[in-house]
Amino acid sequence: MLKEERFEIILKELKAANQVTFEALAKGLSVSEDTVRRDIELLNKSGLLVKVRGGAISPAKNPLSFHDREGIYTEGKNAIALKAVQLLKNVRTVFMDGGTTIQVLTSTLPKDATFRVITNNVALIPILNTYKGIEIIVLGGHYNRITQTNVSQQTCAEAGMYQADIYMMGVCAVHSEVGITAAVLEDGEVKKALMKSSRKTVVLSNFEKLETTDFFKVCGLDDVDTLITDLQSDDKRLDAFRHFDIEIL
Amino acid sequence: MLKEERFEIILKELKAANQVTFEALAKGLSVSEDTVRRDIELLNKSGLLVKVRGGAISPAKNPLSFHDREGIYTEGKNAIALKAVQLLKNVRTVFMDGGTTIQVLTSTLPKDATFRVITNNVALIPILNTYKGIEIIVLGGHYNRITQTNVSQQTCAEAGMYQADIYMMGVCAVHSEVGITAAVLEDGEVKKALMKSSRKTVVLSNFEKLETTDFFKVCGLDDVDTLITDLQSDDKRLDAFRHFDIEIL
DNA sequence: AATTATTTTGCAATATACTGCAAATTTGCA
DNA sequence: TGCAAATTTGCAGTATATTGCAAAATAATT
Incomplete structure (x- = not known):
């Protein structure tokens, strides 16, 4: 399976559920969690999602990361x-x-x-x-x-x-x-x-x-x-x- | 369950009810009150809500001790x-x-x-x-x-x-x-x-x-x-x- | 002031993330 | 096609984060 293919599936899943977990994606894509983690790392870098502990969420949906992680308490x-x-x-x-x-x-x-x-x-x-x-x-x-x-x-x-x-x-x-x-x-x-x-x-x-x-x-x-x-x-x-x-x- | 998922639920609940209690959230989210308390601590620090004894209230919203808020709309x-x-x-x-x-x-x-x-x-x-x-x-x-x-x-x-x-x-x-x-x-x-x-x-x-x-x-x-x-x-x-x-x- | 409820803190158990490495796969090139 | 280099993948070990519990501290109530 192509890496890009996984990307697409991940993003589609994210769009549908508003959140994804490494565990579920690994199972669904039949790859290791590490691979999914690395995929999400990349998608995170390009801003298509926000990586969080355990998985990822859509960029707009994260109230904390939106206010820049720590919020007003910088x-x-x-x-x-x-x-x-x-x-x-x-x-x-x-x-x-x-x-x-x-x-x-x-x-x-x-x-x-x-x-x-x-x-x-x-x-x-x-x-x-x-x-x-x-x-x-x-x-x-x-x-x-x-x-x-x-x-x-x-x-x-x-x-x-x-x-x-x-x-x-x-x-x-x-x-x-x-x-x-x-x-x-x-x-x-x-x-x-x-x-x-x-x-x-x-x-x-x-x-x-x-x-x-x-x-x-x-x-x-x-x-x-x-x-x-x-x-x-x-x-x-x-x-x-x-x-x-x-x-x- | 992702932490961010809890955040969202907490904020949604808060928006709907104008108030949340640690007890109720813990039950609803199936986690300990400590976890909810820590979540709310974070949300408080980000300015998304105001932590008070027993739970939290909306930042701009009614700061009245929230027990009284029930049944305002008689x-x-x-x-x-x-x-x-x-x-x-x-x-x-x-x-x-x-x-x-x-x-x-x-x-x-x-x-x-x-x-x-x-x-x-x-x-x-x-x-x-x-x-x-x-x-x-x-x-x-x-x-x-x-x-x-x-x-x-x-x-x-x-x-x-x-x-x-x-x-x-x-x-x-x-x-x-x-x-x-x-x-x-x-x-x-x-x-x-x-x-x-x-x-x-x-x-x-x-x-x-x-x-x-x-x-x-x-x-x-x-x-x-x-x-x-x-x-x-x-x-x-x-x-x-x-x-x-x-x-x- | 005493009692009770709530919150904070430290801790141990668990879950998750990161690192380096080796195997597998893909790619580039003759 | 064949082969080497580069990339990707999975794994194991280690580091870090999260969670729930219990004790101590604090705040509210009587």
């Missing part, structure tokens, strides 16, 4: 979250805004955390709800379905009514010369408002966002107290940021 | 929702506040609805998200885990910034002499603020709430434009309400 974001949690040790009130890094941070909080979280990020609410000791204050405004955050004039105004110990700022471009920039105006405005009402501002940024810029200026690096990245704090790529009076973690 | 609430939807035909801006009746109403909206919903009810957001034509504005404030609504000074202030055509008022005690009363002060205050900023106020009340009172006065019946109950509109139990200039549906 190694980098986890590293950032672990550093950030340290800063929340003796804190009473925290601002948190949008982005998956903030989401990972929220899930990483110690179960017995007891402080107040003020956020415009609706996605955080179900997560925060699992922490019984945390008080939740929502910043209202125009709800953005994509980012799941409330961003508008109102949001800024409301932010001004509170005073936080620390502000955990999520997704944004960080540049050693330009400073912090945001992709949408309103989001930038909200970030400004949150900074203004917080004693301390911490920017969480994976290193892909470093030295990039967006369109709307939020602040200069001088206004940032701490920068947390997924790099080692002595990494040379961070050198450009050391001139500023900024803590790098 | 016959009575459905009847109320159907009547209420009629009032939203030519409306541009709607206030909605808390309560499961409002949730049912929201789920009952026509799929092509196009108006603006202003709400302090976080539980509505994931539901409203399925209506692409609806603009969502969130009223912020202190988040109450039980009612899943934002209720505080801030909420009232923010409500005052908007002007709605109609206000769909949820859970509260309705008494033919005392009027509308609320169980908690802040909730009552928010209701007052919403009434003030709306052209029309509609009270949705299942008949168990009729002729009962809570502690905090919201308004008299004169201030209510429409009362919707799950009774026939000519039911004699509603007679006590007919003296007022109020529409009864």
Whole structure:
């Protein structure tokens, strides 16, 4: 039997059942499981299916591999979250805004955390709800379905009514010369408002966002107290940021 | 069985029921609870669901302790929702506040609805998200885990910034002499603020709430434009309400 | 504070995947 | 066709991953 013939059968089977196992295919094709495994290895490389333990599934059907295997908990974001949690040790009130890094941070909080979280990020609410000791204050405004955050004039105004110990700022471009920039105006405005009402501002940024810029200026690096990245704090790529009076973690 | 197969089943189940328990899934999938727990841990990390004690819930969906979710759609609430939807035909801006009746109403909206919903009810957001034509504005404030609504000074202030055509008022005690009363002060205050900023106020009340009172006065019946109950509109139990200039549906 | 339920952790058993190798098969070429 | 090189295949041994169990830790309830 031709190898290509097997490929076809495998793909057809996959299409019909949405999944295939090495065991079943080996039997059906009368070859060893190793052969099937190697076939699927090839099909996987060409993207026609996704190899998983025990067999394969169709490329679109895999929720995990789709979000890139580990989902939102990438190694980098986890590293950032672990550093950030340290800063929340003796804190009473925290601002948190949008982005998956903030989401990972929220899930990483110690179960017995007891402080107040003020956020415009609706996605955080179900997560925060699992922490019984945390008080939740929502910043209202125009709800953005994509980012799941409330961003508008109102949001800024409301932010001004509170005073936080620390502000955990999520997704944004960080540049050693330009400073912090945001992709949408309103989001930038909200970030400004949150900074203004917080004693301390911490920017969480994976290193892909470093030295990039967006369109709307939020602040200069001088206004940032701490920068947390997924790099080692002595990494040379961070050198450009050391001139500023900024803590790098 | 492939692990991914389990993932799919778990997510499908979650989508259908809004909640899953380790116990039920273990039985259904014929694996140990530990395995299910580990699966859900992974799905949680990928952001596809939120792990909670005993099981998991949808990430954006109702974070309410999931035991309460059964039987939200009672016959009575459905009847109320159907009547209420009629009032939203030519409306541009709607206030909605808390309560499961409002949730049912929201789920009952026509799929092509196009108006603006202003709400302090976080539980509505994931539901409203399925209506692409609806603009969502969130009223912020202190988040109450039980009612899943934002209720505080801030909420009232923010409500005052908007002007709605109609206000769909949820859970509260309705008494033919005392009027509308609320169980908690802040909730009552928010209701007052919403009434003030709306052209029309509609009270949705299942008949168990009729002729009962809570502690905090919201308004008299004169201030209510429409009362919707799950009774026939000519039911004699509603007679006590007919003296007022109020529409009864 | 005590009790109960749930979750986490470490562990052993099992299942699956990978590696190198030799046999079998196919391919390229005269 | 005949023969050598290259490729494919199956196998055995080893490495890795998954699973279920039980004990310990934690969280919820009374």
